[in-house]
Amino acid sequence: MITTHTLGFPRIGKKRELKFAQEAYWRGESMVADLESIAATIRQQNWQSQKKLDFQTVGDFSFYDHVLDTSLLVGNLPKRTQSDLPELDQYFQAARGQTSKAVEQTPVAAAEMTKWFDTNYHYLVPEFAADTDFELHANRYLSYVREAKQQGVNAKPVLLGPVSYIWLGKSKDDSNKVDLLPKLLPVYSALLAQLAEEGIEWVQIDEPILVTELEDDWQQALNQAYLALNKAPVKLLLTTYFGSLKTNLRLACELPTAGLHIDTLNAAEEVVDVISHLPENKVLSMGVINGRNVWKTDLNDLVAGLAPIHNRLGDRLWLAPSCSLLHVPVDLNSETDLDAEVKDWLSFAEQKLEELTIVATALNEGRDAVAAELAANAKSIAARQTSSRVHRNDVQQRLQSVTDDIANRQQPYAERTKLQQAKFNLPMYPTTTIGSFPQTTEIRQARQMFRKGELDFPAYQGKMQAQIQRAIAEQEQVGLDVLVHGEAERNDMVEYFGEQLEGYIFSRFGWVQSYGSRCVKPPIIFGDIARPKAMTVDWIKYAQSLTDKPVKGMLTGPVTMLNWSFVRDDQPRSATCLQLALAIRDEVQDLEKAGVNIIQIDEAALREGLPLRRAEWQDYLNWAVRCFRITANGVENETQIHTHMCYSEFNDIIESIAAMDADVITIETSRSDMELLDVFNAFSYPNEIGPGVYDIHSPNIPKVEYIKSLMEKAAQRIPAERLWVNPDCGLKTRQWAEVKPALQTMVEAAKQLRQQHVA
Ligand SMILES: CN1c2c(nc(N)[nH]c2=O)NC[C@@H]1CNc1ccc(C(=O)N[C@@H](CCC(=O)N[C@@H](CCC(=O)N[C@@H](CCC(=O)O)C(=O)O)C(=O)O)C(=O)O)cc1
Numbered sequence: 015m016i017t018t019h020t021l022g023f024p025r026i027g028k029k030r031e032l033k034f035a036q037e038a039y040w041r042g043e044s045m046v047a048d049l050e051s052i053a054a055t056i057r058q059q060n061w062q063s064q065k066k067l068d069f070q071t072v073g074d075f076s077f078y079d080h081v082l083d084t085s086l087l088v089g090n091l092p093k094r095t096q097s098d099l100p101e102l103d104q105y106f107q108a109a110r111g112q113t114s115k116a117v118e119q120t121p122v123a124a125a126e127m128t129k130w131f132d133t134n135y136h137y138l139v140p141e142f143a144a145d146t147d148f149e150l151h152a153n154r155y156l157s158y159v160r161e162a163k164q165q166g167v168n169a170k171p172v173l174l175g176p177v178s179y180i181w182l183g184k185s186k187d188d189s190n191k192v193d194l195l196p197k198l199l200p201v202y203s204a205l206l207a208q209l210a211e212e213g214i215e216w217v218q219i220d221e222p223i224l225v226t227e228l229e230d231d232w233q234q235a236l237n238q239a240y241l242a243l244n245k246a247p248v249k250l251l252l253t254t255y256f257g258s259l260k261t262n263l264r265l266a267c268e269l270p271t272a273g274l275h276i277d278t279l280n281a282a283e284e285v286v287d288v289i290s291h292l293p294e295n296k297v298l299s300m301g302v303i304n305g306r307n308v309w310k311t312d313l314n315d316l317v318a319g320l321a322p323i324h325n326r327l328g329d330r331l332w333l334a335p336s337c338s339l340l341h342v343p344v345d346l347n348s349e350t351d352l353d354a355e356v357k358d359w360l361s362f363a364e365q366k367l368e369e370l371t372i373v374a375t376a377l378n379e380g381r382d383a384v385a386a387e388l389a390a391n392a393k394s395i396a397a398r399q400t401s402s403r404v405h406r407n408d409v410q411q412r413l414q415s416v417t418d419d420i421a422n423r424q425q426p427y428a429e430r431t432k433l434q435q436a437k438f439n440l441p442m443y444p445t446t447t448i449g450s451f452p453q454t455t456e457i458r459q460a461r462q463m464f465r466k467g468e469l470d471f472p473a474y475q476g477k478m479q480a481q482i483q484r485a486i487a488e489q490e491q492v493g494l495d496v497l498v499h500g501e502a503e504r505n506d507m508v509e510y511f512g513e514q515l516e517g518y519i520f521s522r523f524g525w526v527q528s529y530g531s532r533c534v535k536p537p538i539i540f541g542d543i544a545r546p547k548a549m550t551v552d553w554i555k556y557a558q559s560l561t562d563k564p565v566k567g568m569l570t571g572p573v574t575m576l577n578w579s580f581v582r583d584d585q586p587r588s589a590t591c592l593q594l595a596l597a598i599r600d601e602v603q604d605l606e607k608a609g610v611n612i613i614q615i616d617e618a619a620l621r622e623g624l625p626l627r628r629a630e631w632q633d634y635l636n637w638a639v640r641c642f643r644i645t646a647n648g649v650e651n652e653t654q655i656h657t658h659m660c661y662s663e664f665n666d667i668i669e670s671i672a673a674m675d676a677d678v679i680t681i682e683t684s685r686s687d688m689e690l691l692d693v694f695n696a697f698s699y700p701n702e703i704g705p706g707v708y709d710i711h712s713p714n715i716p717k718v719e720y721i722k723s724l725m726e727k728a729a730q731r732i733p734a735e736r737l738w739v740n741p742d743c744g745l746k747t748r749q750w751a752e753v754k755p756a757l758q759t760m761v762e763a764a765k766q767l768r769q770q771h772v773a
């Protein structure tokens with residue numbers, strides 16, 4: 015019999031119950047018991063949903079992030095958070111710098127946050143030093159295991175593996191973090207022994223780094239780890255996901271574990287090799303349902319492909335989604351307003367579990383046992399393949415006419431900058447922001463009322479215009495040079511555009527965790543993309559009508575739209591990106607026609623979209639940069655194109671960043687003390703740069719001297735004439751009470767820098 019399981023399930027709840035409980039606790043409006051109670055209900059519901067599978071996963075629930083959970087579990091929360099406060103409060107301090115406002119505390123620096131592989135999920139980076147010691151703190155983890163068992167759950171606990179845990183962290187003292195492994199392994203061994211005492215048979219141990227290019231020392235670390243952990247009295251299922259194993263294939267097969275999970279969506283071509291290298295006594299868990307996308311699986315096709323593998327492996331075959339379902343929305347059944355035709359093509363986390371059981375039943379008992387389900391699936395798959403709504407002749411024809419010319423500006427930057435300087439006459443160290451201002455409760459409630467029909471468009475528009483007025487007035491008072499309209503009308507920088515483009519649909523409850531309590535609702539691209547009408551022009555024109563200072567038009571670029579949407583799987587990502595590029599190009603040109611001469615095209619996700627293996631980077635960068643250029647470069651020389659990226663480790667891709675040829679790039683650099691600019695310097699990056707001068711994730715107000723010192727460091731690397739002054743990223747998650755003084759400080763710092771420059 016095939017065994018079914020899942021690597022993890024979304025932990026936010028069907029209607030983001032966890033978010034509301036977390037935020038109420040942090041505001042000091044609820045007790046920890048309320049938060050724990052909601053969390054327990056979510057875990058119970060999740061196990062209930064998994065009842066149809068052979069195992070239910072335990073340990074995938076998290077109050078903030080599963081990497082931080084591992085830090086807690088192995089006694090490695092940052093030292094600065096260690097206090098007499100209860101464990102959960104120390105945990106929140108590590109995550110966000112502070113816990114519930116109702117708790118007396120000293121705020122601390124939050125741990126750094128970064129992207130989880132190539133997803134839009136962020137984890138909290140473990141901190142290491144040569145003297146880091148580990149200690150098992152398993153109470154919470156074991157309590158979940160016992161809670162599950164009390165509910166009759168056939169628990170398969172999940173752990174982030176020790177080698178990936180260390181690999182994902184950062185050494186704070188330049189010591190070699192992999193050297194810490196011998197100190198960490200006894201903690202894992204002790205935990206596995208305790209799990210065995212709880213009656214656990216199988217433990218899922220995630221080593222996602224096996225899909226990356228690993229140096230020898232990391233390969234040896236994996237060998238060392240599993241030789242040690244193999245002695246534990248439980249069976250280990252080693253799990254890999256998000257990619258193929260390539261040069262790590264033999265290693266993954268041969269590590270001494272009882273089973274191996276591979277992502278067969280991303281490693282389809284490796285299945286035969288894995289089967290032939292896998293020792294006869296090992297289980298193979300095949301990740302056959304896409305955990306990163308929302309399309310129904312072609313179950314008939316899958317059953318046909320799996321049948322010979324099942325014949326060969328028999329009971330050794332396990333089936334699961336490709337990765338944790340953390341990256342997809344919870345339940346399609348919550349969507350009552352979704353376009354019925356497209357809804358029939360979709361599958362969210364709950365539905366993916368159903369798909370899994372249908373496949374397993376078809377293989378275990380024969381197709382007749384699920385004939386109706388397979389027939390219904392075949393109908394949906396065929397309907398999608400033949401739908402007239404997927405392909406559009408006008409879009410296809412336009413794609414045929416694309417030439418390389420449209421990706422080029424008329425003049426090189428060196429010429430454009432003279433014309434732009436004459437037009438805008440900006441001072442040295444011009445100041446600006448990245449686009450968004452606080453998304454207040456007032457704004458979100460107005461949008462909710464508009465969505466429910468309680469406000470008509472003119473009333474909603476009036477409210478948003480009032481917000482724009484406020485944003486412009488605040489910026490004028492502060493004395494910024496290039497203003498923004500503040501993005502009040504946008505629920506999200508991607509979803510907002512998805513809602514206005516044809517070829518997209520959007521859900522009502524399709525939330526996916528991005529970090530902590532923050533979620534995104536990625537819009538879904540189902541067909542060819544077209545822009546029926548201008549999307550932003552009226553808002554920007556309105557903002558410009560309120561001031562004599564230039565207002566930047568603000569758009570999300572094609573690569574970011576692609577990377578933060580659920581995309582179609584019936585054509586290459588590059589083809590979808592090109593369609594997006596053309597649609598957004600039209601918006602750029604409409605803005606220009608409307609007299610908007612500074613246009614920012616955010617490509618926040620360009621870097622994170624890099625494939626996990628370097629060998630595949632160049633191909634991605636080639637088409638991604640070309641798409642950006644197609645979007646941006648159809649404008650006059652005098653029109654100034656900005657782009658923005660939140661993560662600025664550009665060491666390996668600086669040529670591509672330069673090839674984008676944006677007149678100005680604003681980036682996140684404050685936390686790196688401007689060292690990230692070294693690469694721009696070494697490359698002699700020719701265009702203008704706005705290195706972020708303060709971290710927008712923190713409520714702290716920066717000091718003038720701090721900003722000046724950062725900009726002085728920047729000026730050692732980039733000629734001052736090409737420097738802008740701006741925050742690291744947008745300000746939507748902050749409050750006005752924090753934003754205003756922070757920007758005042760920034761403008762004051764810029765003024766002093768100008769004076770120093772003259773002197
Ligand atoms: C810049 N980042 C972004 C990423 N990805 C994106 N798609 N967008 C981004 O901006 N990735 C990297 C970074 C960091 N990530 C994030 C992700 C999410 C947020 C964030 O603030 N999310 C909000 C939800 C935003 C949203 O869609 N709001 C809607 C709906 C608001 C809502 O919940 N309404 C309530 C009622 C109103 C109320 O009472 O407040 C409801 O519908 O029930 C909107 O504004 O209309 C979040 O809260 O999680 C930030 C950075």
Ligand SMILES: N[C@@H](CCS)C(=O)O
Pocket residue numbers: 448449450507568616618658660743744745746
């Ligand atoms: N313009 C966007 C970019 C975020 S990456 C904002 O300011 O929120």
Ligand SMILES: [Zn+2]
Pocket residue numbers: 448618658659660742743744
């Ligand atoms: Zn950003």
